[in-house]
Structures are given as C-alpha cells and as structure tokens.
Amino acid sequence: MTIVDAHTHMPGQAFSMISGFEPQKFVEMMDANDVDKAWVFTLDGLYFDPAPHNDLLKEFCSVDPNRLIPFCTVRPRYPNAIDELHRCVTELGMKGVKLHPWAQCFSPLEAFMDELGEEMQSLGLPVEFHDGTPPYSSPLQIAHFAMKHPKLRVILGHAGLHDLWKEAIYSAERCPNIYLIPSGMPAHGLRQALERLSVERFLFGSDAGFGDPYWQPFQLEKIRSLYLSSEEEALILGENAERILAES
Amino acid sequence: MSIVVDCHCHVGIGHEYQQMADELLREMDRYGVGRAVICPVDRCIAVDNREGNDFGLNTARAHPDRFYAFATANPWYGERAVEELRRALGEGTRGIKLHPSLQGFLLCDELVYPLVELAEELAVPMFFHTGTPAFSQPMQLAELALRFPQVNFIMGHMGSTDFWLDSIPAAQQAKNIYLDTSWNLPDKVTRAIAAVGADRVLFGTDTPLSTLQVEMGCRRATKLADNVRDQVMGGNILRLLGEAK
Numbered sequence: 001m002t003i004v005d006a007h008t009h010m011p012g013q014a015f016s017m018i019s020g021f022e023p024q025k026f027v028e029m030m031d032a033n034d035v036d037k038a039w040v041f042t043l044d045g046l047y048f049d050p051a052p053h054n055d056l057l058k059e060f061c062s063v064d065p066n067r068l069i070p071f072c073t074v075r076p077r078y079p080n081a082i083d084e085l086h087r088c089v090t091e092l093g094m095k096g097v098k099l100h101p102w103a104q105c106f107s108p109l110e111a112f113m114d115e116l117g118e119e120m121q122s123l124g125l126p127v128e129f130h131d132g133t134p135p136y137s138s139p140l141q142i143a144h145f146a147m148k149h150p151k152l153r154v155i156l157g158h159a160g161l162h163d164l165w166k167e168a169i170y171s172a173e174r175c176p177n178i179y180l181i182p183s184g185m186p187a188h189g190l191r192q193a194l195e196r197l198s199v200e201r202f203l204f205g206s207d208a209g210f211g212d213p214y215w216q217p218f219q220l221e222k223i224r225s226l227y228l229s230s231e232e233e234a235l236i237l238g239e240n241a242e243r244i245l246a247e248s
Numbered sequence: 249m250s251i252v253v254d255c256h257c258h259v260g261i262g263h264e265y266q267q268m269a270d271e272l273l274r275e276m277d278r279y280g281v282g283r284a285v286i287c288p289v290d291r292c293i294a295v296d297n298r299e300g301n302d303f304g305l306n307t308a309r310a311h312p313d314r315f316y317a318f319a320t321a322n323p324w325y326g327e328r329a330v331e332e333l334r335r336a337l338g339e340g341t342r343g344i345k346l347h348p349s350l351q352g353f354l355l356c357d358e359l360v361y362p363l364v365e366l367a368e369e370l371a372v373p374m375f376f377h378t379g380t381p382a383f384s385q386p387m388q389l390a391e392l393a394l395r396f397p398q399v400n401f402i403m404g405h406m407g408s409t410d411f412w413l414d415s416i417p418a419a420q421q422a423k424n425i426y427l428d429t430s431w432n433l434p435d436k437v438t439r440a441i442a443a444v445g446a447d448r449v450l451f452g453t454d455t456p457l458s459t460l461q462v463e464m465g466c467r468r469a470t471k472l473a474d475n476v477r478d479q480v481m482g483g484n485i486l487r488l489l490g491e492a493k
Binding site: 132133134158161162163184186187188189192211212213214215217218221222225 | 264265349379380381405408409410431433434435436454456457458459461462465466469
C-alpha cells in the first residue's frame with residue numbers, strides 16, 4: 001500500500017513550532033510513519049511574499065523528488081498572482097496549489113478568485129484550501145468557489161475542523177469536485193462522512209511540518225481506528241491522492 | 249502508575265452522537281482508564297437538560313466506582329436552570345458542564361452568573377466547551393474566571409482547534425482555569441504544563457466525538473515525568489472533585 005500524506009508543510013520560520021527542520025529529517029519522519037509520499041506546501045510563504053518561498057519549497061523537495069511533491073502558493077490579491085502561478089508550474093514543476101484564505105487575507109468569494117480559479121482549472125492543478133475557520137474559510141464559502149469551476153479539483157484541507165465538519169459534508173455532497181482531508185474532522189464526523197460520500201472523495205493528510213511531529217501518527221491512527229476494509233483504507237491513505245495527480 | 253481519570257466524556261443518545269455506558273466501559277478497560285467524568289449529549293445540553301442529567305446520574309449510580317456525572321442546564325432558562333442544577337447536584341452530580349455555542353450564549357455573559365454562583369456555593373468545578381468562535385473562546389473564559397476567582401473552571405479541549413494560541417495566556421491570566429487535553433497533541437500538552445504547571449492540566453478525551461484509541465495514543469506519545477503523568481492523567485481532576493487522598 002502506498003501512503004500519501006496530502007497535507008504537509010515545509011517547516012518555516014514564521015509560524016512553525018519545529019523551525020529548522022531539515023528536509024532529510026522530514027523524510028525520516030515520513031519513514032518512521034511508513035508514509036511514502038507527501039504533498040508539501042510552504043508555511044512561511046502563506047504569511048510573506050510567496051515567490052521566494054515557492055523557490056525554497058522547490059529546493060526542499062528536490063532532496064527526494066519522487067517522494068516530496070511540491071504545491072505552490074500565490075497571493076490571490078496580488079496583481080502578479082496568475083504570473084506566479086504560471087512560473088511555479090512551468091519553471092518549478094509544481095503539481096498543485098495551496099491557499100489559506102485567512103492567513104493570506106482574502107475571501108474565496110472575492111472577484112479576483114474567478115480568474116485564478118479558471119487558470120488553475122485550465123492548468124489541471126488541484127487546489128487545497130485551509131478550511132474550517134470563519135470568517136473566510138468556511139467549507140460552504142469554498143464550495144461556492146468550487147461550483148464556478150466544476151473541473152477544478154478542490155480539496156478541503158481540514159474537512160471543516162471540529163466546528164464545521166457537517167458543513168464540509170454538505171459541501172462535498174453539493175459539489176462533486178470537492179475532496180476531503182479529514183485532518184481536524186473528529187473521528188465521529190469522519191465516520192458519518194464515509195456513510196454519506198463515496199470513499200473516493202477522501203484523502204489522508206496530517207498538516208505535518210506545521211507543528212507537532214506526532215501529527216502524522218495521530219491522523220493515521222484516526223483513520224485506522226475506523227477499521228475500514230483494506231481496499232477502502234488503501235484508497236484514503238494513498239490511491240485517491242495518486243489518482244488526483246495522475247489525472248491532472 | 250496511579251489511576252487514570254478522563255475528565256471529559258459524553259454518555260447518552262444525542263443528535264450527532266451516542267454512547268452507552270457499557271461501550272464506554274469496554275473502551276476504558278481496553279485502554280486502562282479507571283474512571284471518567286460523564287456529561288450529557290448535545291441534545292440534552294441544548295434543551296433536554298433534566299433528561300440528560302438524570303441519564304448521567306443513573307449511569308453513575310449503576311457504576312459508582314467508575315463514573316462522575318456532570319450536570320448541565322441552559323442558562324437561558326434563568327431561575328429554572330439554577331433550580332435544575334441545584335436538584336441534579338443535590339442528587340449526586342459532581343460538577344457543571346456548559347457549552348456556550350450549543351446553548352447559545354456568550355461564554356462570559358451575565359446570563360451565566362447565577363449558574364457560576366451556584367458552583368461557588370456548592371464548591372463544584374465548571375467545565376466549559378471552548379474553541380468555537382464566536383461564543384466559546386478561551387479569553388471569554390478568562391474574563392469569567394477573573395470575576396469568580398473562587399470557582400474552578402476547566403477549559404474544554406484547550407481552545408482547540410483555532411484558539412490554541414489563546415489557551416495558555418488565558419490560563420495565565422486566571423489561575424483558577426484548568427486545561428483539558430482532549431484533541432491536543434503532545435507538543436501542546438507539554439507546552440501547557442511548562443506554562444501553567446502540571447497541577448492545572450487534566451487528561452480528557454471528549455469521546456465519543458474523539459476516541460480513547462486516538463487520545464490515549466496521543467498521551468502515550470507525550471513524554472512526561474512519572475509524577476507529572478500521575479497528576480495530569482488523574483490526580484488533578486480527582487483533586488478538583490474533592491476525591492484526592
């Protein structure tokens with residue numbers, strides 16, 4: 001079984017609790033948890049100008065490019081957002097996009113999101129949103145954006161967190177192009193979500209690199225504690241993520 | 249190791265979740281949890297307070313060596329809320345659980361004062377859900393706790409998820425705040441212990457929303473000295489309940 005952690009961050013200086021984590025240590029953490037691949041996002045680049053941090057992320061992932069898959073970020077409000085998106089794809093080979101509305105000071109409903117959504121869709125890039133925290137990151141706000149771009153794969157990085165996990169379920173039911181990473185969704189909510197949505201809609205993700213090194217085992221344990229069939233577990237832990245990138 | 253006591257569980261049949269005593273006891277035995285504080289389920293926290301309180305009381309009476317029941321009442325019921333809590337506490341519940349988001353009030357609103365005054369009169373701890381904007385924030389608990397310095401307040405899941413930055417400063421403001429570890433990974437728990445002391449951090453699981461498997465895994469991964477572990481994993485909540493030897 002291939003395990004893909006579809007929500008990790010290159011440890012940063014701005015907000016990470018494990019600053020100075022070298023790429024090799026990141027890979028060792030993955031090995032310790034039997035995680036084969038990771039979609040890696042910047043952390044500092046969410047708080048500062050994204051461009052230099054997209055470069056740093058590319059360098060970080062080049063330590064083991066088969067296992068560390070970089071996702072770029074752009075500041076949707078910046079006039080150069082589309083240019084930076086193109087640069088990340090053509091020059092840096094980024095495979096997807098990470099957006100964090102409240103950290104990056106935008107709402108998914110703002111007008112400039114239309115063009116960015118169209119560009120990401122035409123480039124075939126999946127986009128992963130931070131979600132679960134009002135005012136700018138509620139699942140249904142992101143769902144409204146997802147509805148405008150039906151071929152864009154929109155991933156909710158926390159599936160609503162503790163307070164809005166039901167909203168995440170409603171969003172995914174409403175929008176077939178929404179996928180859920182149940183990091184932050186309680187085990188109980190995940191169980192309910194799995195009853196209502198096809199198992200193809202779930203990805204494993206941990207937020208590793210942002211904080212506690214225990215994130216990965218914690219989130220793996222949550223999925224394993226549901227005692228799903230091995231086929232279902234394999235889909236959530238890796239196959240769905242692999243399929244999304246292969247189809248992009 | 250001394251006895252493990254979970255400061256935060258729910259028992260009953262709710263709207264979102266349900267858990268009966270036998271299921272919880274089976275999990276507790278499996279993961280080495282000796283006793284647990286049991287609170288009513290969502291629906292009974294919101295409106296059917298008496299039903300939830302009686303369910304907890306009966307569950308605790310059936311397993312007196314395993315459970316401590318906490319009672320709830322929606323403060324919007326006013327004097328009736330105080331009466332219901334006085335009844336339930338008189339009959340054997342051991343503390344008060346409130347959930348401002350579910351019960352629809354600002355955590356530190358005057359509306360809740362009569363309930364806090366009752367907790368002070370009867371010397372029982374008050375457990376507040378926290379972490380949900382806009383009504384259940386750690387700083388609102390600090391404001392309430394500063395106003396009632398004689399009452400012990402437990403901050404449910406330490407502001408998790410997105411008010412984790414607030415939880416320690418809130419507890420540093422008000423020394424009568426205690427922090428529940430449920431949902432919190434090892435790093436946050438060790439930081440909390442370093443910041444407010446091992447005597448103010450309480451092991452909790454919030455099952456059945458979370459699971460004992462996940463929460464005990466987290467606590468096993470939290471590196472603590474033996475004496476600290478004993479306090480956090482059970483000693484502190486027993487002291488708040490007046491059960492410490």
